[in-house]
Amino acid sequence: MPATHHPLATHLAERLRLTDENDSPLGTEDAAAFAEEFRTIYATMAEHEHRIDIVIASFASRFLPALVERYNSVPHVISPYATMMRALLDSGYFAKFMRGPWGSNLYRLQAERLAEVDVRGDTVNALDGMENAIVILVYLMVYSKHYHRNVMPPASETKTKLIPVLRSIQGIYARKLEKIHIPPGKIPSFDVRNMQAVFRNARDAELFLLDQLTIDKMLGAVGKMMPWVTCAGYDTGCWVKGKQKGRMSCGRCETQTYCSKEHQKLDWPVHKLSCFETVY
Known part of the structure; x- marks a missing residue:
């Protein structure tokens, strides 16, 4: 018998207001609280040897179109919908979604939003949110190459605006990391690993836009294997x-x-x- 849908998937959909079309979407101000709740769910399932991938699959199979619709309607780089999208990106369900027409505009939209980020403002300092925004962009770049017939690339003027934004983000996070001392042999903290991920993914995205990085090297082994x-x-x-x-x-x-x-x-x-x- 195939799987039965997981109740936590329904909870997450309700928390994101995806089950009722009349509910108003969550905003940027809700992003931190949802991210913390999702981390708690993830840690709790891991602690009890439950499989978070079952929750992800259950959610994606039913609620991914509604999630993307809400994501498109909230004009911010940082939102609870970005947090949930980040969790689904490397699943087979997201790949199936991108093979169809429904995700055709996602890459273009993400590039346009990031191109408008004020690198002098507080947005760049919102650690979790920026990590999600950049990694979503990088994954969508990978999908754009695998499913190029379905995925619309950003316009050339968007790329021109996006490259200096990515360079500025790299500079900001490089300076953050220079101030942190990690003793030899010690595993960096969660926040430090996030900073490293923001820097690395912003660098890879820039190189990809400049045609200096192939998809085999994007996201390491994940990029090489997808799909x-x-x-x-x-x-x-x-x-x-x-x-x-x-x-x-x-x-x-x-x-x-x-x-x-x-x-x-x-x-x-x-x-x-x-x-x-x-x-x-």
Whole structure:
């Protein structure tokens, strides 16, 4: 039997006001509270060995179109909808969404919003929000190459405005990091790792716009594998691009692919926990 939808997915959708079209969207002022709640849910599930990916799959299969619609309607780089979008980006459900027409304008919209960021203002100092904004841009760049027929690129004038913004953000976070001493062998704190991620992703986005970085190097191994990953992590090298001929998708969710019926059958005990029919 396929999976039953997770109640936490419904809770998150209700928290984001996605279940009632008449509800007004949340704003920038709600971003920090939602991010903290989501982190708490994530940590609690990990502590009890529950799988957060089941919650993500359950949410994405039903609420992703509504989430993107709300994300598009809130004209801010930082919002609760960006926090939730960040959590879904590398799921097979988001990849399926981007293969269709529904996400065609996301990359262009994200680039336009970031191009208007006031790098002298407080927006850049909102750590969680800026990390989400930049990583969403980088993921959408990767999708734009994989699904270039569906994804609209930013206009040339947007790219021209965006590059100096990305450089300024790199400068701001480089100066933040220079002031922090991390003893040898010690793992950096969550906030420091976020700062490092903002700097790294802003740099990669700039290089990508300048045609100086390939998608194989964007987001490290994630960028190299998207969307070729198959067999749910079986250590067979199945995700390698050259072995994708004849790959087959799960007929129900269409988000997990396999190189053979044998591997699909082997993976079913795990995959069935997060196998949901999508509404898109």
